[in-house]
Amino acid sequence: MQAKFMFGNEAIARGAFEAGVKVVAGYPGTPATEIVDHCASFPGIYAEWSSNEKHAFEVAGGACLTNQRAMAVMKHNGTNAAADYLMHINFTGVKAGLVLISADDPGGLSSQCEEDTRILIHTYAHLPMFDPANVQEAYQMTKLAFDLSEKTELVFAIRPVMRINHAGGMVECQGSITAGKPPEFVPDRSRFVMSAVVEKEYGGELRPKMRHRWLNNKQAELKAIMEESPFNWIDSSEGDIGFVGCGIGYAFLKEAEKIYGQSLPIMKLGTLPIPEKKTLEFLKGLKKVVIFEEIEPVVERLVKQLCFENKISLDILGRESFLPKEGELSTNLVLTAVQAVFAGKDYPAPAQGKYIPARTRTQCGGCSHRGLLFAMKEVVRKNGGVVTGDIGCHDAGTFEPMKLQATIYCMGSSIPMAYGIQKAGFDKPVYALIGDSTFFHNGLTGLASAIFNKANITVVIGYNSTTAMTGFQPHAASTNNLMSKDVKPINPGELAAAMGAKVFWCNPYNVEDTIRVITEATQEEGVKVVVAEALCYLKFGREGKISYQPVPVAVDIDVCNGCGICIRTFGCPAITLVADKARIDESACNKCGVCIHVCKRGAIK
């Protein structure tokens, strides 16, 4: 078949489709998001956005026990949210093939943190993983992972990195599609009931210990599979300094080799566990080996362990001992390392570059969050309160010029952190600001905890009806899902009221009203929820739906004294200071009118 240009996420979806996947569930997260959307476009696949990654994994788990191939899709820190299920399904094993996609973001280009999920999935949960070196491999690995998962009865995971998910390359597809089996659920309680029960057949051993042994015993089978895997190989060459490229590390290594202009002994690794025999064969005769892998020294430590066990002594260099310990690999990083190692030098300290003015993120012109952030800022400016933040477009409110939220951690942490601050004795009002998608992801349980524990906080929910940050995926408060255009949204405010919170409503485009409502809510005792309801401008504006009356705005330059408050504290991208007067760029302004409230002189009309 002829090669086709595809992005990594499309290639992964294609591989899953050809492998006969029937159920795909995920929660949006850069860089993995588009995989689920692509899957939804193939015939015969049920695809969904679940409320969070744990639930996505559980949906896929249920499907695989029903003899249907299934896939769960998430980004790295999403896998943390799914870690609980991960640490059970690894012990039970699967029935039909189950593939977990956990996309890493080396350098944290689009993430809250830089973490390596190989540690969670392989080192911790002892599950096999593939680490693709290019888009073609991402496709092949996905396809093969389903077969291997079924054969070994284990979840197979794939760890693509940003430069795979969001990279386009030529992909040759096999085209053949694996036929599915009829759905069938046969209970097998000795496997699929994880509990501390006595196993009579195993001499009275407890089930958790018995399943642990089962998983441990699987490792030999996995090692044998990886020994034969098409994703590991050796590019032999002369010399006693060898190089190992893991996943995309191999791509950078091969580029660096070209620029270096001399062929190098290279081993390409794409699997965990690593192929031990092949690795030993590669290491034979080497004095030094440098290992290039994204983020943490996972393979490096395995190679060290392998050498220790086999009483082999050589210098093993990598992320742990030689290369920069943080950040993304690149061809230049690898090239620098190759040059340094041949010169017998340390990896050079990175030169401090000259700062080039950064382009920070903000909300779109016309975004409802800006009015909400501004209103909350007005409230806490007066009462000295603290705002804990959460993930979503509104999180840019923590940067200049808004600088509102004082914390951003992980999905849903705003609410428990807020009442932790209050319970610790902070004597001014505490606010948690959370979006609707995040509220359903992991905010609900935090809210329940706050109400049950008699917290005294104000939770503000930015209810814009979409998961805007990752590209407008629907969630439980949307009117559609991936398979259906007609869904009754679960209103987060009604839900909070049913849980016992005092609920207030406002439209954040109406800044004065929003300030009044939040102030009013603050004065009440207990857990208050303010629902700031207005559609995401960027998504719904295109569909002709906006939550404000558009008003033409302009700066009256006779009234404007150039104080810059509208710019320094507000930051709508449409407003700039030109010749010491504010100016609204008509082509960038979406006429939401929020800035009218910002200028105390009344220069914006």
Added chain:
Amino acid sequence: MKFDLVIAGVGGQGNILATQVIAQCAIDAGLNVANTETKGAAQRGGSVTSHLRISDETIFSPLVPHGQADILLGLEPLEAFRHIALLSSNGKYIINTAPVPTILSNIKIDTYPSQEQLLADIQQRNLTGYFINATQEAKNIGDALLVNVVMLGAFSKVSNIVGDNVLLAKLLSLVDERYHQADKLAFECGRRLIRLEG
């Protein structure tokens, strides 16, 4: 044969469309193509950088290594400067001189470098290329959003990796017919600007 291109700009400037047009032409010509983009989240106004690699051999990395780009197409001068180290010493830059200030420079936390400063910093590196005010030309044609098309026209004049007619035809095939007239004008204008410079 290998050809590495970096397109650096700001969200909303049509960076991705420009990359797609060139990539599609190369794919049609039976070449290998690899590409990746670095962009912020859904919000507008962040940096957007596309790397496009074209070769008749295997391409390993989707990212253009430092000092390897044959052309740096800068849709915005600061963004071009941010990525100038990617350009090969034999490469050529084509830079739109019209600045898009950053948020931090608007609130005076950062200083957006003056045009003279930026251009001097770029020239100091002993690189060759072209500075054109594509934004002004696009506005003259009637729409600032045509910047990417003016830049594509300029690109077609500087590089022969794909024929200019092929490039224009591909562009037109990807956009709505009612924009064709303006796109043709903008493309021609980009080509003309390079002729004047050269």
